[in-house]
Amino acid sequence: MDDALQTLADKLRNASERGRPLRVRGGGTKDFYGQRLHGELLDLRPLTGVQAYEPTELVVTALAGTRLAELEALLAEQGQCLPFEPPRFGVAATVGGMVAAGLAGPARASVGGVRDYVLGMQLINGRGELLKFGGQVMKNVAGYDVSRLLAGSLGTLGVIAEVSLKVMPLPPAECTLLFEWSETTARQQLNRWGGQPLPLNASCWADGTLAVRLRGARAAIEAARRSMGGELLEGERASRQWSALRDQSLPFFRLAPGEALWRVSMPDTATPLNLGPTLVEWHGAQRWLRLPQDAAVHVRAAAARAGGHATLFRGGDGQAPVFTPLSAPLQRIHARLKQAFDPAGILNPGRMYLDF
Structure with a gap:
């Protein structure tokens, strides 16, 4: 174990013995996300650097404090990328924070999420023990896939x-098409296109x-353009727009005083919620809403009726739960996992749910 890892392990062991809460943090760009921040700061930025990269094997291994921008620049030099387009929310975003938050960008519905690309991981548990899960190849799991469990665990x-990730080649061609449609018409057309052999990669209403962004072989892109119609959005402008959507810098995401941003995950065939200003992603499966801070009961009820759930993403008043409360069976599973990995309850207490 190198010096930086040993120092972290010693801090965790000491904190566990004393029952002292720790706030695990990388670049801090996602501090807004979750229920609360509590405990002595445990800074992961000293754990930095790409440990291994095999472009021909489509695998990269990086320490948790490595800046996401640094990793993506390295991949781009080899014509490769993280296809799930993790949100950065700032230049300080780190690889560990990307996995811990489990957030994916515009292409999520077409290419999969963060956990789909996690091959292996090194983890220091609440006892200060260094554990290794998975590996650096795509078929490396026998039994419970702990590496993917950790994605989104905050x-x-x-x-x-340390994280090993599957990467993919950059697409040879792409284009963005625009259509002036209502939310219902857009959703219905996306559902129809989804049943056709079209290179759909991302959508936003x-x-x-x-x-609609198309990615793939040039011939496939040209054929899709002729079939779908629409207005072509110039390449550089399209790139800026998708990047702004990824990092939530579009005007839609600017909250007025007293507003909160809700993320609703639901079937892509569900009808509009009609609760307030809405932005739709992932071909209809992810819907962002700007609503008053006291709208938790209404938005969660509407999401449940549509077969989904709602997360209070930004701007909460500290009263409503950020994440949809768990059912009793799921609550027991979460509590047992927390007890197994962090028996003293010192790691980011209350970040996901206030009772653990």
Whole structure:
């Protein structure tokens, strides 16, 4: 174990013995996400650097404190990328934070999410023990896939020290098409296109305009353009728009005083919620809403009726739960996992749910 890892392990062991809460943090760009921040800061930025990269094998291994921008630049030099387009929310975003948050960008519905690309991981648990899960190849799991379990756990189960990720080649061609449609018409057309052999990669509907990004072979892109119609959005402008959607810097995401941003995950065939200003992603499966801070009961009820659930993403008043409350069976499973990985309950206490 190198010096930086040993220092972290010693801090965790000491904190566990004393029952002292720790706040696990990388670049801090996602501090807004989750229920609360609590405990002595455990800074992961000293764990930095790409440990291994095999472009021909489509695998990269990086320490948790490595900046996401640094990793993506390295991949781009080899014509490769993280296809799930993790949101950065700032230049300080790290690889460990990307996995811990488990957030994916516009292409999620077409290519999969963060956990689909996690091959292996090194983790320091709440006892200060260094554990290794998975590996650096795509078929490496026998039994329970702990590496993927940790994606989206917000540091509540352990400190991610190192991650091995599957990467993919950059697409040879892409284009963005625009359509002036209502939310219902856009959703219905996306559902129809989804049943056809089209290179759909991402979609976004807001304020009466649907943007659809196509990615793939040039011949497939040209054929799809002729079939789908629409107005072509110039390449550089399209790139800026999708990047702004990925990092939530579009005007839609600017909250007024007293507003909160809700993320609703639901079947892509579900009808509009009609609760307030809406932006639709993932071909209809992810819907962002700007609503008053006290709208938790209404938005969660509407999401449940549609077969989904709602997350209070930004702007909460500290009263409503950020994540949809768990059923009793799921609550027991979460509690047992927390007890197994972090028996003293010192890691990001209350970040996901206030009772653990």
